[in-house]
Amino acid sequence: xxxxxxxSVPMDANEALTRFVVNALLMLDPATPEALRxxxxxxxxxxxxxxxxxxxxxxxxxxxxxxxxxxxxELLARQQAxxxxxxxx
Numbered sequence: 001x002x003x004x005x006x007x008s009v010p011m012d013a014n015e016a017l018t019r020f021v022v023n024a025l026l027m028l029d030p031a032t033p034e035a036l037r038x039x040x041x042x043x044x045x046x047x048x049x050x051x052x053x054x055x056x057x058x059x060x061x062x063x064x065x066x067x068x069x070x071x072x073x074e075l076l077a078r079q080q081a082x083x084x085x086x087x088x089x
Contacts, residue, residue, distance in 0.1 A: 016050035019043065028064055045074050 023044035026032050032040075051057065052075060062068040 012050060013054055016047040017054075017056065020047040020051055023047075024062075024067060028067060041070075045071075048074055048078065 023040040026040045027037055027044065048071065057071070057075070062071055
């Protein structure tokens with residue numbers, strides 16, 4: 001059974017994971033120009049909600065310390081923003 005046949009896997013899950021990995025690899029590549037890094041970072045971070053919903057970060061660890069810290073900080077910031085929005089409602 002492919003992921004597209006599974007009702008429990010969102011259709012965009014494969015795309016989100018692919019985009020995250022491709023952009024993360026670009027960010028980690030020392031040959032990637034800084035201007036390109038600045039472009040791919042928000043694209044990579046935009047995939048976090050989908051990957052978090054899928055439990056990716058409970059199953060896999062990001063080995064690069066800087067990338068791991070960036071993802072952790074972004075997830076924390078998103079969680080805090082969500083909590084503030086729910087408290088204001």
